[in-house]
Amino acid sequence: MSVFLAAALAAAIQPTCSWDRPGQNPYTGSPAAAIDRYTDIPAAVRSTLKRRIEERQADDSVTITRDAIAGKSDYDPAIHDMHFGAASVCASVTRSKWAASRAEPAAVYCVGEHCILVPRICGNVSRISKLAPKSPAVAAASAADEQAPVPQFADISLIDPDLPDKEMTGPLDNFDPADNAGNRRQLASSGASEGGVEEFVLSDELDLDSLADQYARRMAFGIGINGGGDGIIHTAVPEADTWAMLLGGLGLMGWAARRRAKAAAGAAR
Template identity: 40%
Template sequence: MSLVAAIAMAASTVTLPNCSWDRPGVNPFMGDLVAAVDRYKDIPAATRAKLKARMTARQYDEIVDIHRDSIVGRYEYGSEIRDMHFGAGSVCKTVTRSKWTEQTLERGLVYCEDGQCILVPTVCRNVSRIARGALKPPAGGAQTAKNEEEPLMFEPPAAGATDGGGGDPGSFSRTAGLPPTATSSSGASLITPGSGGSVGTSPGPTVTAPPVITLPQLPQGGNGGGIVVPPITPGVPEPQTWLLFALGLGALAVAARRRVAAR
């Protein structure tokens, strides 16, 4: 930051000893998030440079939950938030959240270098400072490195330089897209008919849709390949059939008698 810009920033900034952060999102910080780190003169210049580089690249350590009486993340954090930037360039030395309810929850990006930690709440971008302790052991017992953390499913706002004037600078939104892999409750990938393969991959076995069962056609005239063909039962003749049969026999009998008499 140039000397002229630093002098202008110092002249336009108001420092307040105590503030109450009652309504996050109201009067958000409208300045340059990265340049705001230079206001913390007690942080060594080399450390400020590393923090600014990481903020520009959005290489944050984690996203924490900010409650009324605590800050919850993978590390142990002190509950105090201090040196908060807000508005057009004001700074508040001591910040309280006493008017929050127990259900109030905000999110914040954390950047730490050389024991100095910067907090950037996603709802209002109020660059602040917090204290971080040791890494909490996970449920499995072994500590997990920062780079092994599962990637987030949304692009975090309120990190790096300010937006180009479009939309609320303190807006916070999650990606609402569907997951790339549709899996069953057992973790197996599902294959739908006509899809040409699996929708995704997973550790479980592949589950395919049930095939269409086609019944075999019965062979014509006999036993074909072990398939038993039931015998065909002839139908019962109708009364008209019996009458025609009797008349025919009678006609044959009359003709036979005539041939015998002619001899």
């Protein structure tokens, strides 16, 4: 390579440029020649990009502003490797002198991760980078997390599953895991729901012998519990044959008592 050609190439590639006046120094070369200078892009990809630019099969139409490149996809706002003039290239391009309201339309051609930007005003073939798209599910979950209120522990309470609109007792703060007797007394003092007993007291110990004795005596005397659910104890009504047996028994008991009385009177004489 001659010294003259090396100096020409060095002058053609500039590390940093200010794109402060779009359209003043447009690219006059062909898009194919500009893409062939991107030697880091595989040859097959370069060939596809050149064909699509020639056929104007753009992937996206974007708007270039001072701080962003807006289109259907998300793009890094940085523009690099911009062609201008006959064959000059800017490695890095700044738009810091643009007014905030300025907007320039452009076409974007992408093959894989390689994207070419062609502004309409000056045709400066350039390169940009497409950002990875966000998953819709992840974006929706993030938005829901930001809007959902954070639950507080003090708001949590014990709820009766049969009465979803009523609290069974109170906040969890009122319960002491180590104080079982106290918890039972607290539940007993709360009463019961509508239609139930007014008060139910839990005893620390249940006397099963006493309960069995009470049940046996009630059954022996015909005393049962009303099945209507009102909790009232009623005496059973005897049947007609039961009345006859009862009267007969009472008669026998009276006859025996009278006989014993006569025998005792005779023995006393």
